[in-house]
Amino acid sequence: MKPRVSLQDSTLRHGNFSLRIAPVRSEDVGLYEAQVKYKTEVHSCHVELGVITVTLSPPNPVIESELLLMSCNSSHRASLVETCWFHNKHPGPTSRTFCFLSGTLSILYPAMSDAGSWRCQLRYSDKEIVSATFNLQILGFDGPASPVVYAAAGSAAD
Numbered sequence: 001m002k003p004r005v006s007l008q009d010s011t012l013r014h015g016n017f018s019l020r021i022a023p024v025r026s027e028d029v030g031l032y033e034a035q036v037k038y039k040t041e042v043h044s045c046h047v048e049l050g051v052i053t054v055t056l057s058p059p060n061p062v063i064e065s066e067l068l069l070m071s072c073n074s075s076h077r078a079s080l081v082e083t084c085w086f087h088n089k090h091p092g093p094t095s096r097t098f099c100f101l102s103g104t105l106s107i108l109y110p111a112m113s114d115a116g117s118w119r120c121q122l123r124y125s126d127k128e129i130v131s132a133t134f135n136l137q138i139l140g141f142d143g144p145a146s147p148v149v150y151a152a153a154g155s156a157a158d
Contacts, residue, residue, distance in 0.1 A: 001028070026051050029075040050075045052132035054120060064140025068107040072120030072132065079125040086119045112140050 006020045017034050029051050035044045056062065057069040072083060084099040098105055103122065107114060115138040121131040151157035 021049075024049075024051055026053055026075070050130065052120070052122070052130055054118075054132050054134045056136070061137035061139045062110055064111060064138055065109050068110045068114075070105045070107070070118065070120070070136075072103045072122060074122050074130050076122070076124055076128060076130060078128060080122060081125050082123040084121045084123075086121070087114070088116045088118075110138055112138050114138055 001021065004021055004023065004025075006022075008016065008018060008020070011018070017036055019032065019034065021028055028049055030049060032047045032049060033044055034047070035042060052072065052074045055071045055073075057071070058066065062068050070085070072085075074080075080101065080103065082099050082101065083103045083105075085105045103120070105120075115136055117133060118136050119131055119133045121129060123129050149157055
């Protein structure tokens with residue numbers, strides 16, 4: 001997994017044996033064990049890493065007004081009960097919560113207002129809730145609502 005894995009050497013003396021993985025990949029899913037040996041003592045802990053994958057079709061950046069499919073999947077083993085999508089910390093672009101069984105959200109005509117932070121939240125039959133956040137980029141024209149722009153004579157117009 002090198003060079004994506006690191007230990008913070010400066011924190012080892014204070015008892016912090018954290019492992020950092022960046023960036024996390026789907027194949028990193030699984031059970032991790034840490035063992036610390038000090039003199040005659042051996043301490044260990046186990047941590048399970050789950051991964052959420054957010055996929056865009058077409059991939060980021062998205063072109064304005066072209067069909068966009070956003071999918072959210074997790075390595076969690078229980079049955080998926082519900083998927084919710086949130087835009088910029090508020091429910092969806094129309095102030096509604098987008099929740100359904102499938103992990104895919106379709107936006108027929110993405111606009112510049114759809115760009116920004118999105119979060120998918122997955123709820124499972126064992127009551128586990130996991131979520132992931134990603135930044136959606138939209139390529140398009142973010143100009144005035146009206147195609148007519150008025151400017152005073154002698155001033156600049158953008």
